[in-house]
Amino acid sequence: MPVYVDISRCIGCRSCEVACKRVHGGRGHVNVHFAGDNASVPVFCHHCEEANCTKACFTQALHKVGERTAFDVEKCTGCGLCRLACPFGVVWTDKIAHKCDLCEGRETPACVLTCPANALSLDFELASRRARTRAALAVAHGGRR
Amino acid sequence: MPQVLVPTVCPYCGAGCGFFIAVEKERATGIEYMPEHPASEGSLCSKGNAALEILYHPDRIRTPLKRHGDGWAKITWEEALDLVAKGLGGPLKKYGPNSIGFFASSKCTNEENYLIEKLARVLGSKNVDGCARLCHAPSVVGLNRTLGAAGMTNPIRDLANSKCIFVIGSNLAENHPILSRWIHRAKDSGAVVIVADPRMTHTAWMADVFLQLKPGTDVALLNGMIHVIIKEGLIDREYIAKWTRGYEDLEQAVIDYTPEKVAGITGILAGDIIRAARSYAISPASVILYSMGITQHSTGTDNVQAIANLALICGHLGREGTGVMPLRGQNNVQGACDMGALADFYPGYRKADDPETIEYFKAAWGVDSVPLGRGLTATEMIDKAGVGAIKAMYIVGEDPANSDPCSQNVRAALDNLEFLVVQDIFITATAQLADVILPAAAWAEKEGTYTSTERRVQWSAKAIEPPGSARSDLDIICDIARRLGAQFNYPDAASVLAEINRVVPQYGGITRERLDDFGLIWPCPNPEHPGTPILHTQGFKFSEGRATIVPVSYKPAAEDSSWDYPFILTTGRVAVHHNAGSMTRRSPSLLEREPDLFVEINTFDALRLKVADGDEVTVTTPRGETVAYARITDRLKKGVAFMPFHFPGTNILTSEVRDPEAMIPEFKVSACKITRRD
Secondary structure (H helix, E strand, O other): OOOEEOHHHOOOOOHHHHHHHHHOOOOOOOEEEEEOOOEEEEEOOOOOOOOHHHHHOOOOOEEEEOOEEEEOOOOOOOOOHHHHHOOOOOOEEEOEEEOOOOOOOOOOOHHHHHOOOOOEEOOOOHHHHHHHHHHHHHHHOOOOO | OOOEEEEEEOOOOOOOOEEEEEEEOOEEEEEEOOOOOOOOOOOOOHHHHOHHHHOOOOOOOOOOEEEEOOEEEEOOHHHHHHHHHHHHHHHHHHHOHHHEEEEOOOOOOHHHHHHHHHHHHHOOOOOEEOHHHHOOHHHHHHHHHHOOOOOOOOOHHHHHHOOEEEEEOOOHHHHOOOHHHHHHHHHHOOOEEEEEOOEOOOOHHHOOEEEOOOOOOHHHHHHHHHHHHHHOOOOOHHHHHHHEEOHHHHHHHOOOOOHHHHHHHHOOOHHHHHHHHHHHHHOOOEEEEEOHHHHOOOOHHHHHHHHHHHHHHHOOOOOOOOEEEEOOOOOOHHHHHHOOOEOOEEHHHEEOOOHHHHHHHHHHHOOOOOOOOOOOOHHHHHHHHHHOOOOEEEEEOOOHHHHOOOHHHHHHHHHOOOEEEEEEOOOOOOHHHOOEEEEEOOHHHOOEEEEOOOOEEEEEOOOOOOOOOOEOHHHHHHHHHHHOOOOOOOOOHHHHHHHHHHHOHHHOOOOHHHHOOOOEEOOOOOOOOOOOOOOOOOOOOOHHHOEEOOOOOOOOOOOOOOOOOOEEEEEEOOOOOOOOOOOHHHOHHHHOOOOOOEEEEEHHHHHHHOOOOOOEEEEEEOOEEEEEEEEEEOOEOOOEEEEEOOOOOHHHOOOOOEOOOOOOEOOOOEEEEEEEOO
């Protein structure tokens, strides 16, 4: 159940960054990246199916629980291998590792709730469903509108 | 002790998003979202997420202060209030009531604004105004004249029903981010989005048609669109015949604004103007959103009237998905205007120069006299302070020394006052110039109502106690009023709201008991009324219910680029800061994301100036100069530069030229030059 991004909706307002930092005691796990002048996308843990970080982690502090890449703080040695292993640069080591935990203990992650543009969701299909609906409507109406 | 969730309204922009403050052991410990909220659906922008950071900031003023040499001495409330009573009362007796000026605050509640307005008027002063003067004064003038009501005509969530969304002079993706969710929803059901802005903003990223116009040429663009719509017969003849007057004059007035000519003035391709005009006119429901890019011009009122004309000839008013939507910048700037914190109005937009208004308020307030006629606006008060005609000022929650144009003149003017009292939560640049500073409660430390940009009046509850001996603005105003001899006996915000219910007809039915579930949208004349989300459904409040079409012609901005000042500087906001920045620049998680003043320069210009990204440059206008970091970008056209106004440096540069009617300064167009600092 990772968080999915509808890139066409991101407005680069960085609300997710601030919200993530707020609920994680001052250490955020989301970074909004800007491409060119306007395109933007929040980058955070993908909770990969075959997660490199879990393979690098020799204590199994990072491990898979269903779809989630979970983190056991008790087992972390702070070695930093996970940071090197992550192909997306979304695991950090700051004494111990930290990354998106999908807001454990909350029903919905803070970034999803806070996103003003509805760009973040827990629904993998949402972005493509929106695109299909837009296209279908355009065809039905002989053009947009 | 268990955690309590206290509902509140965000203290930043005018969107009026709600959230809960989690309170533990009388401390605000966290934010919880409010997914049921009708405007925001629980979402919050970066500023909202960081709102609690300012509450416990070490810079908060905790005791009243008086000037003591170069610094400040802590004093008791008794002493402070006596000093204020003497400082304001002295000039009041010696020079008359119009020698004192009042700034109400768009950050304060409706109740507090109402009391400041009432205090000024009861003391006999005409001079009460607020920062609405610097944002939507032209909307108040222009929309009252054309449509008969100043405010968003439709609620925020109604944007989702629109089929064509025309955004002009608003960067809502950064300034009112939650609106973008409704725009995206409209796009999903096939809406076309048109954005007109001199800068390719994040809002422009959402656009299907982007019109990159030269700053200050909005009237030309709007008249050009009207020209195309009339020429192609896309006007709504039935609507024009039934609900408007003055159409024939408009037809004559726009006859010369051919797309080719407008293309020459604005720098937009003629084809794009035609495309935008057609999209707007033929859609079954089109809405116009606008903001400071329209109002902060020497032609601000004309710009607003041109927008109203466009909506009227296409009949895009009074239905779902249509409307004219001025987006307000502060959490309660709409409410402050409603409460009469404008020099030309009494509460409820009753004209100050109408003798009937005076009789009404004499009776309502039980006083012998209140002053007739328009007072000095915020900008004029500063002028008069500079020449010594205003002797004392009471400024509540405003920072003109940062937010007014040519701010060095403002500082000199405020320095010239015999007495200045500033009531705020931080020692702002304006408070630095004060004789007495009164510590006020921030939004979460008091209760009251706020009116959002969609005219939604919401109750915000008190979550925590103010720091030190700080007190709510309402209590402070009442104490000062009593010391100046006015009978202000209001124990709490609800008692003031009860008086507002009696005195302001639009708020007649907005009683405390009815405000628990996300408030009510005014006009709401009686306690049974459900509120009025959509205005003008049954015509307008003029004779025969007809709106007035007021033709306007294009006038160039007061300044243009020249040999000495080859760039046009325009100003605006960024997502992580708010207005003069006294709150957001003290909020660590916001400041770290945008720590310094920058100036955006086009790539070609940067090459010519030999400036690289991140270089320090000096930006100079005839008013002064400021240092900023260069940000090289293709967002702007050649010859245009952009600076955010959240940092003190920017308004040293901006132009003091004003709109002759609304008295708003032309923040958006100043000629400047840029040089690299070596």
